[in-house]
Amino acid sequence: MMTIGVIGAGTMGNGIAEVCAQVGQVILVDIDQARARGGLEAIGKRLSRQVEKGRMDEATKETILARIHPTGELKELGSADLVVEAALEDLEVKKELFQALGEICSPECILGTNTSALSITEVAAHVPRPERVVGIHFFNPATVMKLVEVVRTPFTSQASVDKAVDIVTSLGKSPVLVEESPGFVVNRILVPMINEAIFILGEGVASAEDIDTAMRLGANHPMGPLALADLIGLDICLAIMETLHRELGEDKYRPAPLLRKMVRAGRLGRKTKHGFFTYN
Numbered sequence: 001m002m003t004i005g006v007i008g009a010g011t012m013g014n015g016i017a018e019v020c021a022q023v024g025q026v027i028l029v030d031i032d033q034a035r036a037r038g039g040l041e042a043i044g045k046r047l048s049r050q051v052e053k054g055r056m057d058e059a060t061k062e063t064i065l066a067r068i069h070p071t072g073e074l075k076e077l078g079s080a081d082l083v084v085e086a087a088l089e090d091l092e093v094k095k096e097l098f099q100a101l102g103e104i105c106s107p108e109c110i111l112g113t114n115t116s117a118l119s120i121t122e123v124a125a126h127v128p129r130p131e132r133v134v135g136i137h138f139f140n141p142a143t144v145m146k147l148v149e150v151v152r153t154p155f156t157s158q159a160s161v162d163k164a165v166d167i168v169t170s171l172g173k174s175p176v177l178v179e180e181s182p183g184f185v186v187n188r189i190l191v192p193m194i195n196e197a198i199f200i201l202g203e204g205v206a207s208a209e210d211i212d213t214a215m216r217l218g219a220n221h222p223m224g225p226l227a228l229a230d231l232i233g234l235d236i237c238l239a240i241m242e243t244l245h246r247e248l249g250e251d252k253y254r255p256a257p258l259l260r261k262m263v264r265a266g267r268l269g270r271k272t273k274h275g276f277f278t279y280n
């Protein structure tokens with residue numbers, strides 16, 4: 001059975017760990033064991049809800065949970081066949097992690113990052129054997145969303161791309177192949193739209209509820225852009241806009257002032273129970 005390492009047990013990491021545990025053993029790493037355990041608890045709660053709704057039996061839930069090993073130690077990833085990094089959206093953090101992974105993991109291990117918009121080429125540039133570094137970009141919530149962008153840098157070998165595509169397919173996801181570029185495909189289109197909705201809110205053009213209703217009923221979006229921003233995390237939305245603005249250099253990518261203000265206030269969306277909307 002394959003061993004998959006997941007780094008970061010937050011919003012994305014715990015979802016990715018749950019998906020990966022359906023096909024292999026998972027080592028779930030966070031900066032300390034308590035946070036990694038917190039990620040496993042979140043998975044347990046989610047699976048219990050599936051059992052309550054009759055969508056999963058108790059034995060399957062227990063099998064999935066037993067396959068996930070939470071730890072605060074990166075060096076436990078030595079036996080991994082694939083690593084998916086889902087830690088902070090911060091280039092320096094990712095560079096440091098990948099340099100360490102380059103030493104810890106076997107030369108055959110595929111090193112994937114779930115970054116939303118950062119340069120994977122820059123992350124890979126300092127890793128020994130960078131041909132094994134690839135973007136493996138899941139969408140939120142990772143347990144539900146079918147798409148995974150498999151992102152190739154100038155270093156990535158065809159063998160690594162093929163292996164990543166095969167693993168993603170075995171997880172029941174649909175991969176699309178993308179050449180590395182800021183925001184890849186989905187976030188390059190989606191997050192500027194969310195940012196525009198935040199500009200509209202900041203300008204007082206319409207209320208948060210009405211902006212979301214307008215896009216649900218007028219554009220047939222399943223969820224309004226502000227509720228989606230709360231789901232993604234406003235810090236992540238801001239980090240993506242900053243990357244697009246810096247890398248592509250056009251005014252149309254400037255982050256909305258209200259987005260910055262919300263992040264400074266610690267109102268990050270669902271994960272802090274307070275964003276454009278409030279959550280219990």
Ligand SMILES: NC(=O)c1ccc[n+]([C@@H]2O[C@H](COP(=O)([O-])OP(=O)(O)OC[C@H]3O[C@@H](n4cnc5c(N)ncnc54)[C@H](O)[C@@H]3O)[C@@H](O)[C@H]2O)c1
Nearest residue numbers: 008009010011012013030031086087088089115116140232
């Ligand atoms: N939130 C989304 O909708 C979404 C979607 C796709 C991709 N992403 C990307 O996934 C990554 C994670 O995002 P998230 O929303 O899960 O963030 P999050 O803040 O919910 O979780 C990040 C986790 O990483 C841990 N962490 C931080 N530094 C670490 C380190 N050095 N080693 C190990 N763990 C560390 C934190 O303790 C935290 O548990 C980011 O790169 C983000 O851009 C996010």
